[in-house]
Amino acid sequence: MVSTEAPLEDLIFRGEPDWLRENRRSALESYQRLPAPSKTDEEWRRTDVSRLDPSAFSRFEKAPAHTTMATNLPKGVILESLPVAARDYAELVQPRLFSLAQAHRDRFTALQAALFTGGIFLYVPDGVEIDEPITGRHFSHESGTTVQPHTLIVAGKNSKFNYLDEYIAEHDDEAGYRSGSTEIFLGEGSQVGYVAVQKWGRNVWHFSDQRAELGKDATLRLFNVTLGGKFSKTRVEASLAGEGSNAELKAIYFASGEQFFDFHTLQEHRVGNTRSDLLFKGALQDVSRTVYAGLIRIEKHAARSDAYQANRNLVLSDKAKATSIPMLEIDNNDVRCTHGATVGPVDPEHLFYLRSRGITEATAKRMLIQGFFGDVLDRIPFEHARKLVEAELESRIG
């Protein structure tokens, strides 16, 4: 996809403002300059991308995202396709776009910054509350293509709303290159619920960054659902930059067949009196593999901060493998911090108890898998998304 520049200009850059074209070119340079991930890199030690050649997927799908509620949004709210917003609302978009997900830090983030197609920009002004959740639905239609939507959300002071990104493959067996990244800026006192549901095709390579920066007293409830891809790498990062801010980071994943999922999370407490609570729960079937690596970083001046991190894996097959690596970096003693990881099969005592009541093994297992996800599903920030995720999970648990 990165072979010659001229077709790219035609394909993607055309009609875009100069600053964005400039940023894209510079990100492309980063992509070309940054070395391919190697096994000696801690982040890539268990995550093999040596067989990925993005240029094999040089056809871009540029289908615009479908958004709901575009009509009856409160005054001042902007819900627009990202390329259009980059042109019409440059003063809001330019300073923020790819400032959390930085192109020079990572090859695949660079690729996203260089070649994102479509995506959504949401701006909610100060003091505005939106009751109904806003949804963005991103589609892929073909195998072998590249689809790279990007979401940029700006929450004004004391604004309050919920947003759902859904990544949907037209054909479940699609191959190709997919992303779906999000940057969220939470202004002072804002309350944002964000849910991302990744259902790309089973044979795609998927890379995603979900990053948020929280101002004073802001609250983020982020929920990630990872279901698609033969390879999926997701970074979730919350930067607690304002006192009193609070980030809830939750995720579920369900891996089957030969799927490989990688999650890297960062809870970055930059100032004091901040709180983060992370829970990632996954179930693995067949020969699937998952890697979770999470870092809690509490900076020197971030006293009186609370940080929690847990990763729980339900391994449903002898051949599936979950790896969990919690990490701490704490430069202040006046904090509360816990982390934990579990990897294990269905508890045989639980299974026996259910079966002793006449419930078949298959049904009992299904109930236990649903039960395993139960407490985290309860944390999905809004009803619409909860229903969707529950249905999605049910159909996969079978």
Place this chain on the structure above:
Amino acid sequence: MADFEIKDLRASVEGRQILKGVSLDVSKGEVHAVMGPNGSGKSTLSHTLMGHPGYTVDGGSVLFKGQNVLELEPDERARLGMFLAFQYPVVVPGISMTNFLRTALNSKRGYDGKDKSKQVTPKEFRSMLKDELEVLHMDDSFLPRYINDGFSGGEKKRAEILQMAMLRPEIAILDETDSGLDIDSIKFVADAVNRMRGPELGILIITHYTRILEFIKPDFVHVLVDGKFVLSGGSEVADRLEKTGYSEWGKEETAQPQEVA
């Protein structure tokens, strides 16, 4: 021929033989008490009968409705009409009591998600629950809670009996349902069991103590020591144990509980 026949059952746990040849005939309409000191193998018997995967059957057979249930899966045994009230009911996070009870009832009736006519209706389910909750002096606040999660010892035991009442087994094994219960709870449990008592149900009450037998009068009493029955008879056996405990078999324990507060 009895309805439920245990013949020379031998079973081991982690390579250690615990049941050393247990035989017992239970017919519907009868109540049998199995008494024994700690560690005599009572729960090994109950778990082996229900098919717990941690117990290995080394020999013998258990005949029920023309089948050797030892060859069946635990859920098949339950659907055939067996029920075990656990000594230590398991906490299962993430599954509500309601969901559990409804799924169990549907499974018992052979509803597999297809033939809706077999499915328990919400109305029927509610009315069944309401009746049994009353008898057991339970309120319905625990129904949305996860299975046994945060239940007190007594609540767990009562919830076991509630499940039994809903599932209407033909052979019920009650493994120390009385232990840890105060006298009121024992009475509630006994009331519920006595309501179910009748020609359609055979009961095996496993207990360490004689007290529950004052409320659920057994037809037969068997004493299990070191994995074997050492004495069988009528209710007079319980009276004898009440006085002398298990001392005649070299065990110090009494068969009377310390008062529970």
